[in-house]
Amino acid sequence: MTVTPASDDGNGDSGDKAALRPGLLAARRGIVADRDRDTDDAALAQRVLELVHELGLTAGSTVAAYEAMRTEPPTAATLSALAAHGIRVLVPITLPDNDLDWCDAADGRRMPLGPDAVSAAGLVLAPGLAADTGGTRLGRGGGSYDRALLRRGAGSRIxxxxxxxxxxxxxxAPLPRDAHDLPVDGVLTVDGTTWF
Structure with a gap:
């Protein structure tokens, strides 16, 4: 029998993270209620294209992204814009153990490419609930991106x-960072990219 410490939410996260998530989700619902999703979608797509240009990624390069859910910043226009510029876009498929496999967003069949496919990405756009300026990212607590980001390629930006x-x-207001948390390189909002 495995005993999970009281300070662990079962996913390797500290209890501090689990305690923060409900408040962050509530705050996000308030933010989303005051924003126009279509406007944000278009603005984020433009910001991602600027970022891709800044990083020197060109047609034939690979970007790992995600398909936004519910209150996450919208990504539909971003995925389309990247594809229109000849960028190969990988999106995750969540496996039963919460690890991530990847598929080509342009492949309507969603054929899995394997968890290591993310290593081809020059840029990984990761979801999150919050980040701090020290590079700590707080996700939803499943550990999916913690594992996936360990497989990124050398020189890839997160x-x-x-x-x-x-x-x-x-x-x-630093976010709690556990030993398994990989720092991110920056954050992207409709206002632009901030590097840490």
């Missing part, structure tokens, strides 16, 4: 996509 207001100053 950028978490958030709504404005979801980035904390690490000096004033």
């Amino acid at each position: 950028v978490v996509v958030l709504h404005p207001g979801e980035v904390r100053d690490v000096r004033a």
Whole structure:
């Protein structure tokens, strides 16, 4: 029998993270209620194209992204814009153990390419609930991206996509970081990219 410590939510996260998530989700619902999703979708797509250009990614390059759910910053226009510029886009498939496999977003059949496919991406756009300026990303607690990001390629940049207001100053309000948490390189909002 495995005993999970009281300070662990079962996914390797500290209890501090689990305690933060309900408040962050409630705050996100408030943010989303005040925003126009279509406007944000178009703005994020433009910001991602600027980021791709800044990183020197060209047609034939690979970007790992995700298909936004519910209150996450929208990504439909981003996926389309990347494809229109000849960028290969990988999106995740969640496996039964919460690890991530990847498929080509342009492949309507969603054929799995394997968990290591993310290593081909020059840029990984990761979802999250919040980040701090020290590079700590807080996700939903399943550990999927913690595992997947360990497989990124050398030189790949990891950028978490958030709504404005979801980035904390690490000096004033740092997010808890566990040993398995891989820092992100920056955050992208409709206002642009901030590098840490």
